[in-house]
Amino acid sequence: MGDIRLAIVGLGKIARDQHIPAIAATEGIELTAIASRNAKLGAVAHFATIDDLLAGAPEVDAVALCTPPQVRRAQAASALRAGKHVLLEKPPGASVSELPVLIAAAEIGKRTLFATWHSRFAAGVEPARIFLAEREIRSVRIEWKEDVRVWHPGQTWIWEPGGLGVFDPGINALSILTRILPQPIFLTAAELRFPENCAAPIAADLDFSDEAGTLIRAEFDFLQTGPQTWDIHVDTDQGRLTLSSGGARLFHDGRILVDGEDAEYRGIYRRFVDLIRTGQSDVDLTPLAHVADAFMLGRRKTVEAFVEEAA
């Protein structure tokens, strides 16, 4: 079987920083086209829109949608209609309910739909899942605190409805949490802090629980300067497990078990190749459903305006 010919739609920061190097490092897939209104990439075939791409590059087998979530559903629907496999950056959409429609379209067309959660490919996640499967879990505490000015420069879509604000990184924590815990969880309370000039929150505190009544607390903050914190602590009957550095490092009672390099997107593309070759899809809506619950059930607080170019 020849290489899968892939097009990237949306040539922004995440595509350049992560997708392009990961595709180059992955066997069985090659980048053959780009759709982006403004940006180009060397000699790679370029189209202004996904519709131009689908019309002008019929040899493309698959598309990776790296556009903001608000426009992704229509692009995914077009690509599936044109017979392409589709990879969705996270979050997989702007609404939970749009995903079942895409899943059905992929099934009918016998194409792969892959809703990626890159943090699930961090080195410590699978070892953490295996460790926790056998343990009694007493409590969970998540701290996911980063500086939006460093990680999302100029990404105004993040503050628009559907852009999710601090849940854009926070959903990464939820994607790990829902993978490593042996039982399903649900939100019980939340506080969301909206800057007075933004349609999305800049900070959130979330309380989850499960059938056993476990206390699970998450703190998301988008204004963390200095050291950045992407940690999940799980207290069990056999000590404390800590996933740190966004899941790349795993500790048990302070002793390091895993210290992985950043290879999340290579994991994504290996899995995408596997899914296409075996005719499968992989769409887990759970993290997005938790975020929707937080917006529905959360108490809103208005906080001071966010200005990107602050002093």
Next chain:
Amino acid sequence: MGDIRLAIVGLGKIARDQHIPAIAATEGIELTAIASRNAKLGAVAHFATIDDLLAGAPEVDAVALCTPPQVRRAQAASALRAGKHVLLEKPPGASVSELPVLIAAAEIGKRTLFATWHSRFAAGVEPARIFLAEREIRSVRIEWKEDVRVWHPGQTWIWEPGGLGVFDPGINALSILTRILPQPIFLTAAELRFPENCAAPIAADLDFSDEAGTLIRAEFDFLQTGPQTWDIHVDTDQGRLTLSSGGARLFHDGRILVDGEDAEYRGIYRRFVDLIRTGQSDVDLTPLAHVADAFMLGRRKTVEAFVEEAA
């Protein structure tokens, strides 16, 4: 088989107005106990809490939870653990994610879990579903406008997080819509208007669509005085179908097809008896997922404070 012995938990307006007369009118089920902190019902056995009820009335087969959605999950979990069948008023919970955990508990315990959507039992709904199954749908317009002071007197929980505000009635329209349309829909945009002193919206405009790009618009308003409006208009290739009066009346191009009496809750209890007797559950989360999407994707606007005892 003897009658199903039912307890009502939460003896508020909906229990008195709807559940009690419907139970009395339904073969195969009888009201044998009440749990309510303050209210009693004649000679029916009374308990202050659901825990007291479960301990003190072991002969009860099933419970109907008519409490506010914020407390219902814990009550449903307790009742299922005690081996009771459970009927949930709408909305079925305060979060989407809490429902799969209850569904799993009901399955494991071989008990019936019934998430009711009373408006789906209105007389015009099933005829509308059958009519639309064969038609090309061009557009849908929903107007769901009622006076909160008339229909929800003193119900302060409705303005708290999880109380849903205008979505408490609006979700009835969505429960009908998702039953009568032949294709799944998803939210594309929304505006939610929050009174400055409330944690839930008092009005909302919602845009939905489907795979075919159909325009579906809903307007929810909680400040409608004078005539009340609970209408769904569907324009098709064979004229306009209108469900009016909350689904009780059905018109085709202005000609009345169905003019039903209000028998929604009798339909609910007939179905609950059937589900218990046949060992099934019935939990459709779709309407609640659309509401969660609206809170996540919707643009928020602050409007003037809501004071129940307005001049």
